[in-house]
Amino acid sequence: MTSSSLDNAMFGLFSTHAxxxxxxxxxxxxLIEEGAATPDRIAAARRIDAETLERLLLVxxxxxxxxxxxxxxxxxxxxxxxxxxxxxxxxxxxxxxxLVTNTxxxxxxxxxxxxxxKAAVDAELPSPFETIYRDEAATGAFLEAMxxxxxxxxxxxxxxxxLEDVRHLVDVGGxxxxxxxxALGRYPDLRVxxxxxxxxxxxxxxxxxxxxxxxxxxxxxxxxxxxxLPAADCLSFGYILSDWEDKTCVELLRKAYDACxxxxxxxxxxxxxDEDGGxxxxxxxxxSMHVETYGRxxxxxxxxxxxxxxxxxxxxxxxxxxxxxxxMGRKP
Ligand SMILES: C[S@@+](CC[C@H](N)C(=O)[O-])C[C@H]1O[C@@H](n2cnc3c(N)ncnc32)[C@H](O)[C@@H]1O
Numbered sequence: 363m364t365s366s367s368l369d370n371a372m373f374g375l376f377s378t379h380a381x382x383x384x385x386x387x388x389x390x391x392x393l394i395e396e397g398a399a400t401p402d403r404i405a406a407a408r409r410i411d412a413e414t415l416e417r418l419l420l421v422x423x424x425x426x427x428x429x430x431x432x433x434x435x436x437x438x439x440x441x442x443x444x445x446x447x448x449x450x451x452x453x454x455x456x457x458x459x460x461l462v463t464n465t466x467x468x469x470x471x472x473x474x475x476x477x478x479x480k481a482a483v484d485a486e487l488p489s490p491f492e493t494i495y496r497d498e499a500a501t502g503a504f505l506e507a508m509x510x511x512x513x514x515x516x517x518x519x520x521x522x523x524x525l526e527d528v529r530h531l532v533d534v535g536g537x538x539x540x541x542x543x544x545a546l547g548r549y550p551d552l553r554v555x556x557x558x559x560x561x562x563x564x565x566x567x568x569x570x571x572x573x574x575x576x577x578x579x580x581x582x583x584x585x586x587x588x589x590x591l592p593a594a595d596c597l598s599f600g601y602i603l604s605d606w607e608d609k610t611c612v613e614l615l616r617k618a619y620d621a622c623x624x625x626x627x628x629x630x631x632x633x634x635x636d637e638d639g640g641x642x643x644x645x646x647x648x649x650s651m652h653v654e655t656y657g658r659x660x661x662x663x664x665x666x667x668x669x670x671x672x673x674x675x676x677x678x679x680x681x682x683x684x685x686x687x688x689x690m691g692r693k694p
Contacts, residue, residue, distance in 0.1 A: 365424055377425045380418040382462040385455040389415065390438055390446035393428070398437040451514030460507040461650075468653040480652065490605070490655045495561045505538045505565050512537075512600055512631075515684035516544035519631050522680040522688045525549045525596065528626075532557055532594040534586060534618065535602040539569040539579065541631065546578055555592055557582045586614060591621040598629040601686070604647075605655040608668060615672030622693045628674055630689040634681075635661045643685050665689040 365373075384390055388408050393399060396407075401419055405412035423430045429437050444452035474483045487493075495501045525531065525545060529552065533542050536556035546554055556566050560583040570579045582592050591597060597618040603611045618628050633644045648659040660668075662679040666689070669677050674691025681687045 376421050378461055380421040382458045383418055384422060385446060385458060393438040394443055394447055398431055398435040400435045453510055456507045456510040465650050471653045491559065501561050508537045509540045512540040515682055515686045516541040518682045518684065519688050520545040520548045522682060523629050525552060528552060528596040530594045531596045531598060532592050533598045534591060535599065537562060538565040541598060541600050542579055543569060543573055546575055553578050555580050555582050557584055557592055559585060591617045593621050595623040595626040597622055600631040603630060604632050604651055604659050605657040607656050611668050612671045615668060619673045619693055624693055626693050628691050630665055631686055633659050633685055634687050635659055637661060662689055
């Protein structure tokens with residue numbers, strides 16, 4: 363029997379945790395490598411408790427992540443193999459871990475937001491990136507989750523951006539370099555500077571060394587609220603504006619306008635709301651943005667409005683086959 367939308371809504375908590383634990387304990391990798399297997403077999407191979415595993419697999423079968431055969435063995439749904447194969451660019455295990463280890467705790471704040479308002483509650487809390495970058499381990503875990511969210515789609519976004527005429531791109535808040543690496547791989551004459559908070563530098567430099575990108579990829583440490591942005595003929599913002607309220611976004615885009623060469627472009631790479639308020643992933647992440655940051659997700663039209671307010675023209679949206687899309691504006 364298929365689950366009702368009420369069941370799916372009410373018991374989502376269980377499936378998120380089941381996803382995370384199956385990924386964490388190598389259950390999906392086992393199913394990918396060995397094919398269908400019984401809980402006993404998987405549990406023996408992964409040295410985990412068989413009964414707990416079977417209960418987790420029953421939840422995952424009910425939400426169609428795994429399929430249960432008549433003999434009681436389980437297989438990973440074929441379409442989801444890339445999402446749970448750590449070697450695949452579509453792997454989302456790190457992001458699911460972020461949902462469980464960070465987002466779950468922060469969702470408790472929504473209750474206080476409802477009764478006291480976000481501004482009053484946030485005033486008593488450290489700023490988002492003070493919490494996210496509280497130590498090196500937390501910094502590394504966040505940047506790994508961002509890489510997993512952004513690297514796969516970045517190849518398509520770099521293609522959609524059409525950067526053949528760009529020589530120097532500044533990726534503002536470019537983190538450990540997911541978009542930079544994809545763009546450099548596609549455009550041999552391109553040079554990229556990742557501009558980000560100083561804590562991010564060692565992670566970007568590791569990416570540069572691992573990918574053998576040498577001087578084509580550099581890091582500029584800075585705080586975009588305190589300084590001008592480095593000059594470039596193209597500036598990109600991936601999942602940046604969704605961290606901030608409209609007024610702050612326009613301030614950042616004005617800085618990008620000042621830093622951008624005439625005729626150059628700004629690229630915004632974001633989840634987008636449809637006009638009807640969907641899809642679910644954007645609606646859920648919009649709630650997440652509310653507790654983790656000061657931002658929200660927007661429609662393409664709303665991004666056009668922010669771009670125009672900062673002076674950009676020729677606004678256009680290019681949708682990818684993933685859930686991160688490209689909105690562009692041009693400096694006249
Ligand atoms: C949500 S992440 C996006 C990472 C990456 N662009 C992507 O699309 O996956 C936001 C990024 O903004 C950076 N950031 C936050 N505040 C900043 C500031 N004041 N100045 C510069 N970068 C900042 C963070 O360090 C982080 O890398």
